Amino acid sequence: xxxxxxxxxxxxxxxxxxxxxxxxxxxxxxxxxxxxxxxxxxxxxxxxxxxxxxxxxxxxxxxxxxxxxxxxxxxxxxxxxxxxxxxxxxxxxxxxxxxxxxxxxxxxxxxxxxxxxxxxxxxxxxxxxxxxxxxxxxxxxxxxxxxxxxxxxxxxxxxxxxxxxxxxxxxxxxxxxxxxxxxxxxxxxxxxxxxxxxxxxxxxxxxxx
Numbered sequence: 001x002x003x004x005x006x007x008x009x010x011x012x013x014x015x016x017x018x019x020x021x022x023x024x025x026x027x028x029x030x031x032x033x034x035x036x037x038x039x040x041x042x043x044x045x046x047x048x049x050x051x052x053x054x055x056x057x058x059x060x061x062x063x064x065x066x067x068x069x070x071x072x073x074x075x076x077x078x079x080x081x082x083x084x085x086x087x088x089x090x091x092x093x094x095x096x097x098x099x100x101x102x103x104x105x106x107x108x109x110x111x112x113x114x115x116x117x118x119x120x121x122x123x124x125x126x127x128x129x130x131x132x133x134x135x136x137x138x139x140x141x142x143x144x145x146x147x148x149x150x151x152x153x154x155x156x157x158x159x160x161x162x163x164x165x166x167x168x169x170x171x172x173x174x175x176x177x178x179x180x181x182x183x184x185x186x187x188x189x190x191x192x193x194x195x196x197x198x199x200x201x202x203x204x205x206x207x208x209x
């Protein structure tokens with residue numbers, strides 16, 4: 001059934017109405033153990049994460065406020081064949097980063113800052129070679145393949161190209177002789193206004209002696 005036929009009493013703005021007007025609700029699953037209502041939908045166009053979150057909020061607020069269960073929309077996209085992996089990825093990248101932030105800020109940061117390229121259906125992500133990043137790349141690969149393959153109907157594999165971070169040049173220490181240090185300290189003391197006033201106040205007394 002169409003989305004707004006299933007949720008007939010739902011009232012949303014014009015933008016959300018247009019975005020979800022063609023969505024089809026395939027099933028609704030309530031999990032008591034996880035306190036979660038999963039709404040599986042299918043759409044012929046991409047829905048971005050921020051729009052999905054807005055609709056989840058409206059559903060909870062208007063229709064499921066009396067239950068402690070959270071509402072989660074599970075989308076599947078039936079996209080035109082013109083959406084190749086290389087064309088889809090830059091369009092969907094920002095949305096995927098936003099979604100990842102809800103699961104792992106580090107994984108979101110890795111994807112956001114990685115350089116990417118495609119070789120056929122293989123996505124190459126170029127990342128810095130360090131222990132912390134390598135701990136997360138396995139989980140990030142699984143999430144990306146779920147988003148691109150299970151959700152968008154593609155056949156993408158994800159591989160990582162690691163690079164060594166550039167070494168920062170260390171600043172050479174500057175050494176001063178004792179005479180230079182004393183001269184610099186004397187010059188600094190003369191420039192202080194309190195010192196000048198003090199010398200001016202002592203001048204008459206010194207003449208009396």
